[in-house]
Amino acid sequence: EVQLVESGGGSVQPGGSLRLSCAASGFIFSGYAISWVRQAPGKGLEWVSGVTGSGGVTYYADSVRGRFTISRDISKNTVYLQMHNLRAEDTAIYYCAKDQGPAAPGTFDYWGQGTLVTVSS
């Protein structure tokens, strides 16, 4: 059974940092791309960042490029999202999502339960 479990969310002041984790199980971890998708309170879905199955290529939305870094540790079956210089508009539930394939972000066939990030003074 495919499982994705996010952790690391919390409350932080503007300008602060957080690192989110997504622990994966139930599939060949290196064979599939993983993305982070966020949802601001009461709003729709926004793709944030993705990493290929091998970890060799990363992708970012313009809204987070230069502030967020995605990485994956194949030995731990875990994907990370390091977030710096957080802004109020980054407040959202962050979901990690498994892709159907190993390459660029495309079709998200499994999702975690999400972790809430709140940026407020």
Place this chain on the structure above:
Amino acid sequence: DIQMTQSPSSLSASVGDRVTITCQASQNINNYLNWYQQKPGKAPELLIYDASDLATGVPSRFSGGGSVTDFTFTISGLQPEDIATYYCQQYDDHPPTFGGGTKVEIK
């Protein structure tokens, strides 16, 4: 970025009704179009991929169609458990983008 326009933003229908949602892309997306269901307080779930292919385990009352820039999502016989918000998403071009969502309620 490719803009995805969904309509309506919300709808109310009776159990058993046929419900149709539309999604229009700002340019040709070559059928790289997915539909997701998000129930209140839950993560999204994939229902339809590549415009018309049903994801594993999804009931056959859900279907998708369309091509180029105009796509539809249909529930043929609305059930109480279908109360949710539905999103379309394109992945023809980077970044992948979502429509604004359609909230489906029971009348």
